Amino acid sequence: MSGWTVRGGRLPAQGAVVVTGASSGLGRECALELESRGFQVLAGVRRQEDGEKLLAESLHGRLRHVVVDITDEASVLACAELAEREHGGLRGLVNNAGICVPGPLECLDSDQFRHQLDVNVVGHLGVIRAHLPLLRRARGRIVNVTSGLGKAAVPFLGAYSTAQFAKEALSDALRRELAPQGVPVSIVAPGAILTPIWSKVSEAGERALDGVPAAVAEPYRTAFRAFMEGNAQGAAASRTTPEDFARAVARALTDGRPRTRYWVGADARRMGRLARLLPDTLLDRQFAGITASVRGPAERHPR
Numbered sequence: 001m002s003g004w005t006v007r008g009g010r011l012p013a014q015g016a017v018v019v020t021g022a023s024s025g026l027g028r029e030c031a032l033e034l035e036s037r038g039f040q041v042l043a044g045v046r047r048q049e050d051g052e053k054l055l056a057e058s059l060h061g062r063l064r065h066v067v068v069d070i071t072d073e074a075s076v077l078a079c080a081e082l083a084e085r086e087h088g089g090l091r092g093l094v095n096n097a098g099i100c101v102p103g104p105l106e107c108l109d110s111d112q113f114r115h116q117l118d119v120n121v122v123g124h125l126g127v128i129r130a131h132l133p134l135l136r137r138a139r140g141r142i143v144n145v146t147s148g149l150g151k152a153a154v155p156f157l158g159a160y161s162t163a164q165f166a167k168e169a170l171s172d173a174l175r176r177e178l179a180p181q182g183v184p185v186s187i188v189a190p191g192a193i194l195t196p197i198w199s200k201v202s203e204a205g206e207r208a209l210d211g212v213p214a215a216v217a218e219p220y221r222t223a224f225r226a227f228m229e230g231n232a233q234g235a236a237a238s239r240t241t242p243e244d245f246a247r248a249v250a251r252a253l254t255d256g257r258p259r260t261r262y263w264v265g266a267d268a269r270r271m272g273r274l275a276r277l278l279p280d281t282l283l284d285r286q287f288a289g290i291t292a293s294v295r296g297p298a299e300r301h302p303r
Protein backbone atom coordinates (compact mmCIF):
# COMPACT_ATOMS: atom_id res chain seq x y z
CA MET A 1 0.00 0.00 0.00
CA SER A 2 1.34 3.44 -0.88
CA GLY A 3 -0.22 6.40 0.90
CA TRP A 4 -3.99 6.20 0.84
CA THR A 5 -4.41 4.21 -2.38
CA VAL A 6 -3.22 0.80 -3.55
CA ARG A 7 -1.93 0.09 -7.04
CA GLY A 8 -4.43 -2.18 -8.78
CA GLY A 9 -6.36 -4.50 -6.49
CA ARG A 10 -8.85 -3.41 -3.89
CA LEU A 11 -8.97 -2.18 -0.36
CA PRO A 12 -10.78 -4.51 2.02
CA ALA A 13 -14.36 -3.60 2.87
CA GLN A 14 -13.52 -2.96 6.50
CA GLY A 15 -14.03 -0.12 8.90
CA ALA A 16 -16.91 2.24 9.46
CA VAL A 17 -18.90 4.13 6.84
CA VAL A 18 -21.56 6.81 7.31
CA VAL A 19 -24.36 6.85 4.71
CA THR A 20 -26.79 9.78 4.84
CA GLY A 21 -30.37 9.47 3.58
CA ALA A 22 -30.52 5.73 4.31
CA SER A 23 -34.24 5.58 5.09
CA SER A 24 -35.22 4.81 1.51
CA GLY A 25 -34.19 4.37 -2.10
CA LEU A 26 -30.54 4.49 -3.02
CA GLY A 27 -29.23 5.23 0.47
CA ARG A 28 -31.09 2.28 1.97
CA GLU A 29 -29.78 -0.09 -0.68
CA CYS A 30 -26.29 1.29 -0.30
CA ALA A 31 -26.28 0.92 3.49
CA LEU A 32 -27.37 -2.74 3.24
CA GLU A 33 -24.91 -3.49 0.44
CA LEU A 34 -21.94 -1.95 2.28
CA GLU A 35 -22.91 -3.88 5.39
CA SER A 36 -23.09 -7.14 3.42
CA ARG A 37 -19.59 -6.49 2.06
CA GLY A 38 -18.08 -6.17 5.52
CA PHE A 39 -18.25 -2.48 6.43
CA GLN A 40 -19.65 -1.29 9.75
CA VAL A 41 -22.45 1.01 8.59
CA LEU A 42 -23.81 4.05 10.38
CA ALA A 43 -27.02 4.63 8.47
CA GLY A 44 -28.32 8.19 8.71
CA VAL A 45 -32.12 8.49 8.94
CA ARG A 46 -34.34 11.35 10.04
CA ARG A 47 -36.85 9.27 11.96
CA GLN A 48 -36.20 6.65 14.60
CA GLU A 49 -38.85 4.33 13.11
CA ASP A 50 -37.10 4.38 9.71
CA GLY A 51 -33.90 3.33 11.46
CA GLU A 52 -35.68 0.47 13.17
CA LYS A 53 -37.15 -0.69 9.84
CA LEU A 54 -33.71 -0.66 8.26
CA LEU A 55 -32.23 -2.51 11.20
CA ALA A 56 -34.86 -5.23 10.76
CA GLU A 57 -33.65 -5.68 7.17
CA SER A 58 -30.00 -5.84 8.09
CA LEU A 59 -28.63 -9.38 7.90
CA HIS A 60 -25.08 -9.14 9.19
CA GLY A 61 -25.15 -7.32 12.51
CA ARG A 62 -22.87 -4.58 11.22
CA LEU A 63 -25.45 -1.84 10.70
CA ARG A 64 -26.82 0.66 13.16
CA HIS A 65 -28.87 3.72 12.51
CA VAL A 66 -28.25 7.26 13.62
CA VAL A 67 -30.87 9.99 13.55
CA VAL A 68 -29.45 12.83 11.49
CA ASP A 69 -30.97 15.65 9.50
CA ILE A 70 -28.15 17.06 7.42
CA THR A 71 -29.53 20.60 7.72
CA ASP A 72 -29.45 20.38 11.52
CA GLU A 73 -25.92 21.03 12.76
CA ALA A 74 -26.51 19.55 16.20
CA SER A 75 -27.64 16.21 14.77
CA VAL A 76 -24.71 16.19 12.33
CA LEU A 77 -22.22 16.78 15.16
CA ALA A 78 -23.92 14.07 17.23
CA CYS A 79 -23.45 11.66 14.30
CA ALA A 80 -19.74 12.47 14.10
CA GLU A 81 -19.39 12.05 17.87
CA LEU A 82 -21.08 8.66 17.72
CA ALA A 83 -18.79 7.58 14.86
CA GLU A 84 -15.75 8.68 16.87
CA ARG A 85 -16.89 7.00 20.05
CA GLU A 86 -17.80 3.71 18.40
CA HIS A 87 -15.18 3.47 15.68
CA GLY A 88 -12.43 6.03 16.27
CA GLY A 89 -12.31 6.90 12.57
CA LEU A 90 -14.20 6.51 9.29
CA ARG A 91 -13.32 4.60 6.14
CA GLY A 92 -16.07 6.32 4.22
CA LEU A 93 -18.67 9.04 4.12
CA VAL A 94 -21.42 8.66 1.53
CA ASN A 95 -23.24 11.96 1.01
CA ASN A 96 -26.41 10.61 -0.48
CA ALA A 97 -29.34 12.41 1.20
CA GLY A 98 -31.30 14.60 -1.16
CA ILE A 99 -34.57 16.10 -2.27
CA CYS A 100 -35.85 17.36 -5.60
CA VAL A 101 -37.88 20.57 -5.81
CA PRO A 102 -39.54 20.58 -9.25
CA GLY A 103 -41.09 23.51 -11.09
CA PRO A 104 -40.37 26.23 -13.64
CA LEU A 105 -37.86 28.56 -11.99
CA GLU A 106 -40.23 31.52 -12.31
CA CYS A 107 -42.74 29.63 -10.19
CA LEU A 108 -40.42 28.81 -7.27
CA ASP A 109 -40.11 31.23 -4.40
CA SER A 110 -36.79 31.94 -2.74
CA ASP A 111 -37.58 29.73 0.26
CA GLN A 112 -38.22 26.72 -1.97
CA PHE A 113 -35.04 27.38 -3.94
CA ARG A 114 -33.03 27.90 -0.75
CA HIS A 115 -34.41 24.69 0.76
CA GLN A 116 -33.24 22.74 -2.31
CA LEU A 117 -29.73 24.12 -1.89
CA ASP A 118 -29.76 23.79 1.91
CA VAL A 119 -30.39 20.06 1.73
CA ASN A 120 -28.50 19.07 -1.40
CA VAL A 121 -25.46 21.32 -1.01
CA VAL A 122 -25.02 23.26 2.24
CA GLY A 123 -26.10 20.32 4.39
CA HIS A 124 -23.51 18.05 2.80
CA LEU A 125 -20.70 20.49 3.42
CA GLY A 126 -21.68 20.57 7.10
CA VAL A 127 -21.60 16.77 7.22
CA ILE A 128 -18.23 16.68 5.47
CA ARG A 129 -16.72 19.29 7.81
CA ALA A 130 -17.89 17.40 10.88
CA HIS A 131 -16.56 14.03 9.71
CA LEU A 132 -13.27 15.04 8.06
CA PRO A 133 -11.11 14.54 11.17
CA LEU A 134 -12.42 10.97 11.38
CA LEU A 135 -11.81 10.37 7.68
CA ARG A 136 -8.22 11.60 7.92
CA ARG A 137 -7.62 9.35 10.90
CA ALA A 138 -8.80 6.16 9.17
CA ARG A 139 -7.61 6.90 5.61
CA GLY A 140 -11.21 7.34 4.64
CA ARG A 141 -12.86 8.40 1.42
CA ILE A 142 -15.71 10.75 0.55
CA VAL A 143 -18.36 9.72 -1.96
CA ASN A 144 -20.68 12.47 -3.14
CA VAL A 145 -23.87 11.45 -4.91
CA THR A 146 -24.81 13.84 -7.73
CA SER A 147 -26.79 13.10 -10.91
CA GLY A 148 -26.73 13.27 -14.70
CA LEU A 149 -28.35 16.65 -14.09
CA GLY A 150 -25.13 17.85 -12.47
CA LYS A 151 -23.69 18.37 -15.95
CA ALA A 152 -26.70 19.46 -18.01
CA ALA A 153 -29.55 21.52 -16.59
CA VAL A 154 -33.00 20.30 -17.52
CA PRO A 155 -35.88 22.79 -17.75
CA PHE A 156 -38.47 22.45 -14.96
CA LEU A 157 -35.85 20.83 -12.74
CA GLY A 158 -33.76 23.99 -12.58
CA ALA A 159 -33.50 24.17 -8.79
CA TYR A 160 -32.45 20.52 -8.58
CA SER A 161 -29.98 20.94 -11.45
CA THR A 162 -28.53 24.03 -9.77
CA ALA A 163 -28.00 22.01 -6.61
CA GLN A 164 -26.40 19.14 -8.53
CA PHE A 165 -24.07 21.49 -10.41
CA ALA A 166 -23.11 23.02 -7.07
CA LYS A 167 -22.47 19.60 -5.53
CA GLU A 168 -20.27 18.76 -8.52
CA ALA A 169 -18.24 21.95 -7.97
CA LEU A 170 -18.08 21.26 -4.23
CA SER A 171 -16.76 17.78 -4.99
CA ASP A 172 -14.14 19.01 -7.48
CA ALA A 173 -12.83 21.71 -5.16
CA LEU A 174 -12.81 19.34 -2.16
CA ARG A 175 -10.98 16.67 -4.12
CA ARG A 176 -8.26 19.15 -5.01
CA GLU A 177 -8.06 20.55 -1.48
CA LEU A 178 -8.01 17.17 0.22
CA ALA A 179 -5.69 15.31 -2.16
CA PRO A 180 -2.57 16.45 -0.29
CA GLN A 181 -4.17 15.19 2.91
CA GLY A 182 -4.88 11.79 1.40
CA VAL A 183 -8.68 11.93 1.48
CA PRO A 184 -9.98 10.91 -1.97
CA VAL A 185 -13.28 12.40 -3.13
CA SER A 186 -15.36 10.54 -5.73
CA ILE A 187 -18.61 11.46 -7.40
CA VAL A 188 -21.23 8.80 -8.02
CA ALA A 189 -23.65 10.17 -10.62
CA PRO A 190 -26.75 8.07 -11.22
CA GLY A 191 -29.28 8.49 -13.98
CA ALA A 192 -32.95 7.71 -13.42
CA ILE A 193 -33.53 4.89 -10.96
CA LEU A 194 -36.97 4.03 -9.68
CA THR A 195 -37.01 4.99 -5.99
CA PRO A 196 -39.49 6.84 -3.74
CA ILE A 197 -37.95 10.15 -4.88
CA TRP A 198 -40.05 9.95 -8.05
CA SER A 199 -43.40 9.78 -6.28
CA LYS A 200 -42.26 12.62 -4.01
CA VAL A 201 -41.33 14.67 -7.10
CA SER A 202 -44.68 13.88 -8.75
CA GLU A 203 -46.56 14.99 -5.62
CA ALA A 204 -44.50 18.16 -5.31
CA GLY A 205 -45.04 18.75 -9.03
CA GLU A 206 -48.82 18.65 -8.51
CA ARG A 207 -48.49 21.55 -6.08
CA ALA A 208 -45.66 23.42 -7.78
CA LEU A 209 -47.87 25.84 -9.67
CA ASP A 210 -50.42 26.36 -6.89
CA GLY A 211 -48.65 29.13 -5.04
CA VAL A 212 -48.12 31.48 -7.96
CA PRO A 213 -50.57 33.78 -9.72
CA ALA A 214 -52.41 32.14 -12.61
CA ALA A 215 -50.87 34.58 -15.08
CA VAL A 216 -47.43 33.26 -14.13
CA ALA A 217 -48.38 29.58 -13.89
CA GLU A 218 -50.66 29.16 -16.91
CA PRO A 219 -48.12 29.53 -19.71
CA TYR A 220 -46.11 26.65 -18.18
CA ARG A 221 -48.94 24.38 -17.05
CA THR A 222 -49.36 22.07 -20.05
CA ALA A 223 -45.68 21.66 -20.77
CA PHE A 224 -44.83 21.17 -17.11
CA ARG A 225 -47.52 18.55 -16.62
CA ALA A 226 -46.36 16.62 -19.70
CA PHE A 227 -42.78 16.85 -18.51
CA MET A 228 -43.65 15.49 -15.07
CA GLU A 229 -45.60 12.60 -16.58
CA GLY A 230 -42.79 11.76 -18.98
CA ASN A 231 -40.31 11.94 -16.14
CA ALA A 232 -42.25 9.49 -14.00
CA GLN A 233 -42.64 7.11 -16.94
CA GLY A 234 -38.94 7.36 -17.72
CA ALA A 235 -38.04 6.45 -14.14
CA ALA A 236 -40.50 3.54 -14.13
CA ALA A 237 -38.97 2.22 -17.36
CA SER A 238 -35.37 2.67 -16.27
CA ARG A 239 -33.27 -0.47 -16.27
CA THR A 240 -30.79 0.94 -13.81
CA THR A 241 -31.34 -0.38 -10.31
CA PRO A 242 -30.53 0.70 -6.77
CA GLU A 243 -28.20 -2.32 -6.68
CA ASP A 244 -26.20 -0.84 -9.60
CA PHE A 245 -25.88 2.34 -7.60
CA ALA A 246 -24.81 0.53 -4.42
CA ARG A 247 -22.15 -1.41 -6.35
CA ALA A 248 -20.74 1.85 -7.73
CA VAL A 249 -20.50 3.30 -4.21
CA ALA A 250 -18.78 0.12 -3.00
CA ARG A 251 -16.28 0.44 -5.83
CA ALA A 252 -15.59 4.06 -4.96
CA LEU A 253 -14.79 2.94 -1.42
CA THR A 254 -12.67 -0.07 -2.32
CA ASP A 255 -11.04 0.53 -5.73
CA GLY A 256 -7.26 0.57 -5.37
CA ARG A 257 -7.24 3.96 -7.03
CA PRO A 258 -10.65 5.51 -6.67
CA ARG A 259 -11.96 7.23 -9.78
CA THR A 260 -13.04 10.82 -9.63
CA ARG A 261 -16.42 9.81 -11.08
CA TYR A 262 -18.61 6.74 -11.40
CA TRP A 263 -21.57 7.06 -13.76
CA VAL A 264 -24.49 4.78 -12.99
CA GLY A 265 -26.78 4.13 -15.95
CA ALA A 266 -26.53 4.78 -19.67
CA ASP A 267 -28.70 7.92 -19.45
CA ALA A 268 -26.41 9.59 -16.93
CA ARG A 269 -23.33 8.73 -18.95
CA ARG A 270 -25.01 10.05 -22.10
CA MET A 271 -25.97 13.30 -20.38
CA GLY A 272 -22.37 13.76 -19.25
CA ARG A 273 -21.06 13.11 -22.74
CA LEU A 274 -23.54 15.49 -24.39
CA ALA A 275 -22.70 18.24 -21.94
CA ARG A 276 -18.99 17.76 -22.59
CA LEU A 277 -19.20 17.62 -26.38
CA LEU A 278 -22.07 19.85 -27.46
CA PRO A 279 -21.95 23.64 -27.60
CA ASP A 280 -24.68 25.30 -25.53
CA THR A 281 -26.92 26.03 -28.50
CA LEU A 282 -26.99 22.37 -29.54
CA LEU A 283 -27.53 21.29 -25.97
CA ASP A 284 -30.47 23.72 -25.80
CA ARG A 285 -32.00 21.89 -28.75
CA GLN A 286 -31.86 18.59 -26.90
CA PHE A 287 -34.26 20.06 -24.35
CA ALA A 288 -36.36 22.26 -26.63
CA GLY A 289 -39.13 19.67 -26.91
CA ILE A 290 -39.82 19.91 -23.18
CA THR A 291 -40.72 23.59 -23.36
CA ALA A 292 -42.13 23.69 -26.89
CA SER A 293 -45.68 24.32 -25.69
CA VAL A 294 -44.77 27.06 -23.18
CA ARG A 295 -46.54 30.19 -24.32
CA GLY A 296 -44.33 33.14 -25.12
CA PRO A 297 -44.65 36.78 -24.01
CA ALA A 298 -46.84 37.78 -26.96
CA GLU A 299 -49.51 35.34 -25.87
CA ARG A 300 -49.08 36.24 -22.22
CA HIS A 301 -49.60 39.93 -22.75
CA PRO A 302 -51.92 40.24 -25.73
CA ARG A 303 -52.32 43.81 -26.96
Ligand SMILES: NC(=O)c1ccc[n+]([C@@H]2O[C@H](COP(=O)([O-])OP(=O)(O)OC[C@H]3O[C@@H](n4cnc5c(N)ncnc54)[C@H](OP(=O)(O)O)[C@@H]3O)[C@@H](O)[C@H]2O)c1
Pocket residue numbers: 020021022023024025026027045046047068069070071096097098099119123145146147148189190191192193194195196197198200235
Ligand atom coordinates in the same frame (compact mmCIF):
# COMPACT_ATOMS: atom_id res chain seq x y z
N1 LIG B 1 -33.45 8.00 -7.91
C1 LIG B 1 -32.93 8.65 -8.93
O1 LIG B 1 -33.38 8.52 -10.09
C2 LIG B 1 -31.75 9.57 -8.72
C3 LIG B 1 -31.05 10.00 -9.85
C4 LIG B 1 -29.98 10.84 -9.68
C5 LIG B 1 -29.57 11.23 -8.41
N2 LIG B 1 -30.27 10.79 -7.32
C6 LIG B 1 -29.81 11.25 -6.01
O2 LIG B 1 -29.67 10.13 -5.16
C7 LIG B 1 -29.90 10.51 -3.81
C8 LIG B 1 -30.89 9.55 -3.17
O3 LIG B 1 -32.11 9.65 -3.87
P1 LIG B 1 -33.23 8.52 -3.84
O4 LIG B 1 -33.67 8.31 -5.22
O5 LIG B 1 -32.78 7.38 -3.02
O6 LIG B 1 -34.39 9.34 -3.08
P2 LIG B 1 -35.28 8.97 -1.82
O7 LIG B 1 -35.73 7.56 -1.87
O8 LIG B 1 -36.29 10.05 -1.76
O9 LIG B 1 -34.27 9.12 -0.61
C9 LIG B 1 -33.79 10.36 -0.21
C10 LIG B 1 -33.19 10.22 1.17
O10 LIG B 1 -32.68 11.49 1.57
C11 LIG B 1 -33.19 11.74 2.87
N3 LIG B 1 -33.25 13.15 3.20
C12 LIG B 1 -34.01 14.13 2.63
N4 LIG B 1 -33.80 15.30 3.24
C13 LIG B 1 -32.90 15.05 4.24
C14 LIG B 1 -32.30 15.84 5.23
N5 LIG B 1 -32.56 17.14 5.37
N6 LIG B 1 -31.42 15.25 6.08
C15 LIG B 1 -31.14 13.93 5.96
N7 LIG B 1 -31.70 13.12 5.06
C16 LIG B 1 -32.57 13.68 4.20
C17 LIG B 1 -34.56 11.08 2.88
O11 LIG B 1 -35.00 10.94 4.21
P3 LIG B 1 -36.58 10.97 4.59
O12 LIG B 1 -37.11 9.62 4.24
O13 LIG B 1 -36.57 11.25 6.05
O14 LIG B 1 -37.21 12.06 3.79
C18 LIG B 1 -34.22 9.78 2.20
O15 LIG B 1 -33.60 8.90 3.09
C19 LIG B 1 -30.38 11.96 -3.83
O16 LIG B 1 -29.31 12.80 -3.50
C20 LIG B 1 -30.79 12.16 -5.29
O17 LIG B 1 -30.63 13.49 -5.70
C21 LIG B 1 -31.36 9.98 -7.45
